[in-house]
Amino acid sequence: MPVVRSGGVDIDYEVVNPGGKGVPVFLISGLNGVRVSWGLQREAFSQGRPLVLHDHRGTGKSAKPRGAYSVRLMAGDVAAVMDALKIPKAHFVGSSTGGAINQVLCIDHPNRVQSASIVSSWPRGDAYFKRQFAMRKRVLLEMGWEAYTRLSAVTLNSPRFFTEHFAEIEKKENENLAGTPPAEIMAERIDCIMAHDEWDRLGEVRAPVLVLVARDDATTPPYYSEQLARLIPGAELRVLGDGGHFVYVARAAEFNAAVLDFMRRHEPRMPASGGS
Numbered sequence: 001m002p003v004v005r006s007g008g009v010d011i012d013y014e015v016v017n018p019g020g021k022g023v024p025v026f027l028i029s030g031l032n033g034v035r036v037s038w039g040l041q042r043e044a045f046s047q048g049r050p051l052v053l054h055d056h057r058g059t060g061k062s063a064k065p066r067g068a069y070s071v072r073l074m075a076g077d078v079a080a081v082m083d084a085l086k087i088p089k090a091h092f093v094g095s096s097t098g099g100a101i102n103q104v105l106c107i108d109h110p111n112r113v114q115s116a117s118i119v120s121s122w123p124r125g126d127a128y129f130k131r132q133f134a135m136r137k138r139v140l141l142e143m144g145w146e147a148y149t150r151l152s153a154v155t156l157n158s159p160r161f162f163t164e165h166f167a168e169i170e171k172k173e174n175e176n177l178a179g180t181p182p183a184e185i186m187a188e189r190i191d192c193i194m195a196h197d198e199w200d201r202l203g204e205v206r207a208p209v210l211v212l213v214a215r216d217d218a219t220t221p222p223y224y225s226e227q228l229a230r231l232i233p234g235a236e237l238r239v240l241g242d243g244g245h246f247v248y249v250a251r252a253a254e255f256n257a258a259v260l261d262f263m264r265r266h267e268p269r270m271p272a273s274g275g276s
Contacts, residue, residue: 001061006080009068012061013054013081016042022049023114023267024087026078030096030120030245031189032176033059037095040252044260045093052090054081056097058185066184069192071097075104082112091263095119095248096220097189100196103228106205107198113207115266117259120213120245122224123231124197132219137190145180149173158216158244202231208266209235212258214243214251236262 003010014035025045027038033056038045045051055062056074078101082090091114094102099121106113122129132155140148153169154162162169180186209232213225222239229237238258243250 002084003062004080004084006057006077007068007073009057009065009077010063011054011057011077011081013052015085016051016053017046017048018050020046020049020051023089023091023263024050024052024085025091025093025263026052026054026081028054028078028092028094028098028101029056029059030098031186031193033057033062033097033189035060038248040249041093041256044256050085050087052081052085052087054078056189058181058189060179064181064185066188069188071100071192071196072104072108074192075101075108078105079109079112088112089114091115091117091266093117093119093259094121096121096245097193100193100198103198103202103205106207106209106232107201110204110206114268115208115210115263117210117212117262118225118228119255119259120217120220120225120247121211121228122196122220123202123227124199125194129220129224130194133190133194137187140183140190141187145177145183148183148186149177149180156219156245158214158242158250160242161244161246161250199227199231202228203233205232205235208262210238210259210262211235212238212240212247212255214240214245214247216242217245217247219245 001014029037035053058064092102099118102116211225211229229235248255
């Protein structure tokens with residue numbers, strides 16, 4: 001896969017349907033950072049347009065330096081991929097940490113955002129957010145990747161989905177455990193999302209924004225999305241049924257339809273044709 005250098009860090013990315021004529025779309029993953037998370041979106045979101053996916057710095061096939069993590073740096077990585085591909089403007093769909101990255105893209109790179117879908121995200125960490133991620137970090141550093149992965153699967157999935165798809169989830173856990181980055185790198189990534197705070201700048205956003213969350217998301221509860229929708233001028237809020245933090249997996253068809261409809265409503269306007 002191609003690699004772009006962003007701030008001295010190699011970012012691995014891929015393009016699905018590079019010949020598509022529509023406005024490109026970027027799918028930006030959550031804390032795990034790997035593009036394989038979007039398996040249920042790849043086909044739907046690459047119809048008629050290029051789909052760009054990448055592994056965050058510190059994850060997957062991208063470089064894993066120490067001391068090089070912030071949401072703003074990760075937003076800069078997305079901009080670097082755009083530059084490498086000569087993409088002037090795109091739709092952005094980001095879940096959780098990806099949603100935080102989208103917030104920064106809207107603020108720091110406003111002219112490059114056709115639309116942004118901010119999924120299962122938060123405007124700044126409150127006591128609830130910081131406690132849960134501090135404890136996840138502690139589990140990771142004191143008990144290791146397996147304990148962290150098993151715990152995360154319970155907290156990030158809705159209870160019903162976890163039970164009904166347990167064999168599939170456990171298989172995915174085992175696959176993930178075969179390719180984890182050093183625990184210290186993930187700990188730095190956790191620190192950077194706990195530090196994320198764009199509360200005072202979200203009023204600057206001018207791009208069309210969809211804020212989407214599952215009603216039973218216990219990791220980033222719906223009130224975070226309500227805050228985002230209130231802070232971002234003109235933002236649309238969509239609350240889906242039970243789906244946990246991984247709503248794009250548990251309710252993939254409904255999620256895809258909602259986001260694709262939003263993107264279609266915010267495509268560039270074609271210039272009016274002249275007439276006599």
